[in-house]
Amino acid sequence: MSIQTRRERERAERERLIVTAARELAEAEGWDAVTTRRLAAEIEYSQPVLYSHFKGKTAIMAAVAVQGCAEMAVELRTARTAAKGRHGALAAVGEAYTAFARRRPALYDAMFTLRVDLPFATPEAPAALQEAFGELLAAVEPIAAEGDDPGLLTETYWAALHGLVTLMRSGRLPERAHQRRLELLTRHFTAGAQRAGA
Amino acid sequence: MSIQTRRERERAERERLIVTAARELAEAEGWDAVTTRRLAAEIEYSQPVLYSHFKGKTAIMAAVAVQGCAEMAVELRTARTAAKGRHGALAAVGEAYTAFARRRPALYDAMFTLRVDLPFATPEAPAALQEAFGELLAAVEPIAAEGDDPGLLTETYWAALHGLVTLMRSGRLPERAHQRRLELLTRHFTAGAQRAGA
DNA sequence: ACAGGTTGGCTAGCGCTGCTAGAATTCGTG
DNA sequence: CACGAATTCTAGCAGCGCTAGCCAACCTGT
Numbered sequence: 001m002s003i004q005t006r007r008e009r010e011r012a013e014r015e016r017l018i019v020t021a022a023r024e025l026a027e028a029e030g031w032d033a034v035t036t037r038r039l040a041a042e043i044e045y046s047q048p049v050l051y052s053h054f055k056g057k058t059a060i061m062a063a064v065a066v067q068g069c070a071e072m073a074v075e076l077r078t079a080r081t082a083a084k085g086r087h088g089a090l091a092a093v094g095e096a097y098t099a100f101a102r103r104r105p106a107l108y109d110a111m112f113t114l115r116v117d118l119p120f121a122t123p124e125a126p127a128a129l130q131e132a133f134g135e136l137l138a139a140v141e142p143i144a145a146e147g148d149d150p151g152l153l154t155e156t157y158w159a160a161l162h163g164l165v166t167l168m169r170s171g172r173l174p175e176r177a178h179q180r181r182l183e184l185l186t187r188h189f190t191a192g193a194q195r196a197g198a
Numbered sequence: 199m200s201i202q203t204r205r206e207r208e209r210a211e212r213e214r215l216i217v218t219a220a221r222e223l224a225e226a227e228g229w230d231a232v233t234t235r236r237l238a239a240e241i242e243y244s245q246p247v248l249y250s251h252f253k254g255k256t257a258i259m260a261a262v263a264v265q266g267c268a269e270m271a272v273e274l275r276t277a278r279t280a281a282k283g284r285h286g287a288l289a290a291v292g293e294a295y296t297a298f299a300r301r302r303p304a305l306y307d308a309m310f311t312l313r314v315d316l317p318f319a320t321p322e323a324p325a326a327l328q329e330a331f332g333e334l335l336a337a338v339e340p341i342a343a344e345g346d347d348p349g350l351l352t353e354t355y356w357a358a359l360h361g362l363v364t365l366m367r368s369g370r371l372p373e374r375a376h377q378r379r380l381e382l383l384t385r386h387f388t389a390g391a392q393r394a395g396a
Numbered sequence: 397a398c399a400g401g402t403t404g405g406c407t408a409g410c411g412c413t414g415c416t417a418g419a420a421t422t423c424g425t426g
Numbered sequence: 427c428a429c430g431a432a433t434t435c436t437a438g439c440a441g442c443g444c445t446a447g448c449c450a451a452c453c454t455g456t
Binding site: 112121149153155158161162164166167170171172173174177180181184185189191 | 350351353358362369372
């Protein structure tokens with residue numbers, strides 16, 4: 001039994017190695033630079049080894065994405081709990097979200113931009129993903145008006161943040177006025193509650 | 199001189215053919231299916247001919263994107279001018295925007311999602327692109343509050359629409375409640391003006 | 397300690413991609 | 427009709443994601 005567990009442990013270790021290498025390579029040079037060949041060289045194994053751990057390249061990216069979700073969730077929570085008031089919390093979370101996307105573009109792409117078959121709006125979605133969304137929800141819910149569905153409002157706010165990030169990243173929005181756009185967005189969302197606090 | 203102009207005319211004709219073929223293929227099977235080989239076969243020329251017209255595949259996509267912008271501008275204008283009131287106009291434009299994205303996904307991708315070196319937020323941006331943005335601006339401007347920069351507010355609204363579209367298209371938001379999310383977005387944007395009309 | 401059998405990694409290669417150098421053909425002109 | 431220039435095509439490069447099948451290293455039982 002012991003040798004079995006040792007093998008499984010080594011396997012798990014190597015899987016971790018693959019995901020880490022993929023992530024680091026992506027963060028250093030972008031996902032285009034993450035080829036199965038380079039990844040194999042990085043972990044000092046041959047290509048086919050990757051396929052004994054993951055179904056394909058997109059599965060590796062999905063694993064990286066899940067890691068990213070977990071980290072984002074932490075950052076969103078930190079920002080939210082440190083802020084004061086409903087408006088402050090929403091602003092802080094929006095700020096933290098876009099800051100994360102700009103600081104870790106490769107991670108963000110894996111999570112929310114690139115095609116990478118992860119289940120999203122279903123109960124089978126990874127826990128880390130649900131946590132991240134939960135943080136957004138916790139910030140949006142307090143500013144929801146009477147009849148508003150908090151979940152839908154959160155999705156809408158999320159989409160707005162995502163749009164800002166992606167359009168900026170692809171050069172379609174100038175980076176310059178990001179802060180002001182973000183403030184406009186947050187203000188309009190809290191204003192919808194009609195009785196916005198400070 | 200005549201033969202020179204004839205050649206130029208034929209060249210322009212073929213260029214049109216390339217763009218049209220690329221667009222049709224993309225709309226039928228997605229941009230992944232648009233390879234230089236298939237495109238060449240479609241226009242009944244060999245691959246290198248494409249490169250005598252365009253710098254590369256992304257340049258062809260850019261040409262398709264410009265076409266798409268022109269069409270979207272028309273549709274946005276139609277929707278805006280047919281609507282009544284500031285709120286109605288904004289809602290109509292938002293509706294038209296997302297409807298366009300869902301009806302012509304390949305066109306939308308070329309315009310706003312895929313990497314395709316087009317100048318965007320500069321004076322050198324294609325006229326069609328500026329027109330499309332101008333339509334959004336015309337819908338957003340009337341609902342801008344006193345101190346708000348209409349341009350920035352438009353960019354923010356645009357980003358929100360873009361986020362809704364892309365997250366939905368990539369399966370990260372369920373298609374089901376799209377209409378309600380769009381209404382939430384529009385309502386919150388008009389609410390920011392504090393004196394929202396009907 | 398050594399043979400047998402199984403697990404697992406590696407080499408080599410497939411079909412595809414965007415793109416290009418240089419041969420070949422067509423075309424207008426003297 | 428033959429020459430010169432412009433243009434199109436054939437063929438190929440380097441790289442991609444992925445996989446079949448060989449080979450070696452390892453654990454097990456005597």
